[in-house]
Amino acid sequence: MSTHTHAVFRPEVLTLSAYHVPSANGFVKLDAMENPYEWDEKTQTQWLETLKKCAINRYPDPQAHALTELLKHQNHLNQEYAILLGNGSDEIIQLLLMALTPNSHVLSTTPSFVMYKQISDVLGLNYHGVFLNSDTFDLNLSAMLEKIEKFHPKIIFLAYPNNPTGNLFDENAIKTIIEKSTGLVIIDEAYEPFANASFMSHLADYSNLLVMRTVSKLGLAGLRLGYLAGKRDIIEQLNKIRLPYNINVLTQASVQFALENKAIFDLQTQEICNQRTFLSNELKKFSEFTVYESYANFILFKTAENHANQIFDILKSENILIKNMHPQGGLVSDCLRVTVGKPEENELFLNALKKALS
Ligand SMILES: *Cc1c(COP(=O)(O)O)cnc(C)c1O
Numbered sequence: 527m528s529t530h531t532h533a534v535f536r537p538e539v540l541t542l543s544a545y546h547v548p549s550a551n552g553f554v555k556l557d558a559m560e561n562p563y564e565w566d567e568k569t570q571t572q573w574l575e576t577l578k579k580c581a582i583n584r585y586p587d588p589q590a591h592a593l594t595e596l597l598k599h600q601n602h603l604n605q606e607y608a609i610l611l612g613n614g615s616d617e618i619i620q621l622l623l624m625a626l627t628p629n630s631h632v633l634s635t636t637p638s639f640v641m642y643k644q645i646s647d648v649l650g651l652n653y654h655g656v657f658l659n660s661d662t663f664d665l666n667l668s669a670m671l672e673k674i675e676k677f678h679p680k681i682i683f684l685a686y687p688n689n690p691t692g693n694l695f696d697e698n699a700i701k702t703i704i705e706k707s708t709g710l711v712i713i714d715e716a717y718e719p720f721a722n723a724s725f726m727s728h729l730a731d732y733s734n735l736l737v738m739r740t741v742s743k744l745g746l747a748g749l750r751l752g753y754l755a756g757k758r759d760i761i762e763q764l765n766k767i768r769l770p771y772n773i774n775v776l777t778q779a780s781v782q783f784a785l786e787n788k789a790i791f792d793l794q795t796q797e798i799c800n801q802r803t804f805l806s807n808e809l810k811k812f813s814e815f816t817v818y819e820s821y822a823n824f825i826l827f828k829t830a831e832n833h834a835n836q837i838f839d840i841l842k843s844e845n846i847l848i849k850n851m852h853p854q855g856g857l858v859s860d861c862l863r864v865t866v867g868k869p870e871e872n873e874l875f876l877n878a879l880k881k882a883l884s
Contacts, residue, residue, distance in 0.1 A: 538650050545644065553847040554874050556865040559689075559717075559824050561745030563794045563868070569787060576783045577776060586775040593773075593782045597753055600785060601726055608761035613772045615716060615740040615752030619683070620645050621764055622712065622754075626680045633679035635665065637690055637851075637858050639714065642683045654679070660857055663691040663818065667699045671706055680709040686725065687717045690851055690863050692820030694723050704732045710760070714738045717822035719795045720802070726755065733757055741781055743823055745791055749777045798823050802866045808876050812883060824865045826851070826858070834860045840882035846875050 531540065550557070565573065594609050603609070612618035623632065623645050629652065634642045636655035646653035654677065656669045665684075673679065682703060687694050704711045711734055713725040718739060726737050736756035741749065751773065754761065784791070802820060809817045809827050816828040829837055834852035841848060848865070851858035864875060 536650065538648055542644075542648060545640075548847065550847055553842075553845050554867065554871050555847050556867050556871060556875055557847045557849045557863075558747070559743050559822070559865045560747050561743070561791075561794055561798065561823070562871060563745065563797075565790065569790060572787075573780065573783050576779055580775045580779050582775060584775070585771050586773060586778055588770040590773050590778050593778050596782055596785055598755075600788075601755060603726075603729075603755055606758060607729060607755055608758045608765075610754040610761050610764050610768065611773050612752040612754070612768070614742065614750040615714065615738050615754075616641055617750075617772065618738055618752050618754045619712075621768055622681055622710075623649050623651060625764060625767055626651060630680040631677035632681050632683070633670070633673050633677070634683040635670075635685075635688065636856060637688075637854060638683065639685050639689045639716075652677070658688075658691070658857060663688065663693045663857070665695045665699045665703070667696075667702060670699075670703055674703070674706050674708075678708050682707055682709065682711045683714055684711065685714040685716065686723070687721050687821040689716065689822065690824070690826055690849070690858060690861075692717075692818055692822045692824060692826050694721060694821050697723075700725070701728075704735055707734060710734050710736055712736050712738055712754070716740050716743050719744045719791070720799055720823045721821040723821065729756060736760065741784070745794060746781060746784055749780050751777055751781050798866050801869060801872055804869075805864070805866055805872050805876075808872075812879070814883065824863055826861055826863050828861050831860055834862050837879070837882045838862060841875070841878050844874075844878035844881065846878045848875070 590611050594611065597609055610618060612621060619641050631652045631654060632646045633654050636657050638655065643653045643655060654673050656666055656673055658664060659666055684695060684700060715724055715737055718724055725735065729735055729737060736754055738752065738754045740752040802825065806817055806825055809815055809825065814830045818826045834850055838848065838850040849863040851861040851863050
């Protein structure tokens, strides 16, 4: 490394390894929780018609007024609440953590969504990940409460359903955490479309609760739009550090169009949930696997000891890309995570799996 990098960048940055996204060219892509479906021709044409009206020579509406109002309306949020828009919920996580005082503590679970820790580390914050219970992947409530009492975390992230485990944490345990927390609690509902469970209706009960959503897993990962809903006074502070034009004009128009045609996604979501049941049942037929119940659009399963890497590699050689969780270690040692795809993709995955285990 050159002397320049050492002189210029913070140690937290130097020790970081880049977030690695494998190339997926030519693969059956079941690694990133994307919705596999495209839009029908007619919908695509209507969408392109709305894009034609976008003034790409002008800066976008910095408040994204139309989109924000639509999101508030669809989520039944009245004037007491406001919404912060982010370039993906990743950016919202970054904004939240950037706003904290130096040396703040941040709390989440292990395993959980990797960005909570990654961004906390970059910003030099004190991140704590409390291990989930090993058998159920549910919250270890007493361990969480202990950390809350000891460190008074400014922010607690709880993914509901959790990634990479796919389960919903116990609702009462979450409520206790919100009540005991002196900071903000972010319920990350990235997989809400597949879960039929949400804390959005509890915003009125707790002034320190915020609910984060994204359109990525719903079927619009390429547009990059996440949002955070909560009490007006909290969102107003965060809006001050948001870059004014973080949501581009094409994303604003496209998400608005998509949400006005939400029935398309409802059908796709239903199909994905049906395929989740199918895939889960098929995976359970492999005696080697422990298959965990999922409320998201992916399934986590555990292989025999030290077998995950080999299975992952064989699938890859068969052009099937899933996510190998084994390198993360801890509770997800020996685990693989597969995103629910189209029926034909799931069949290809299952066939390759049979080959890998024969
Ligand atoms: C995928 C994911 C996100 C990130 O969503 P983007 O809006 O695409 O940035 C956030 N939280 C969880 C739990 C996720 O799995």
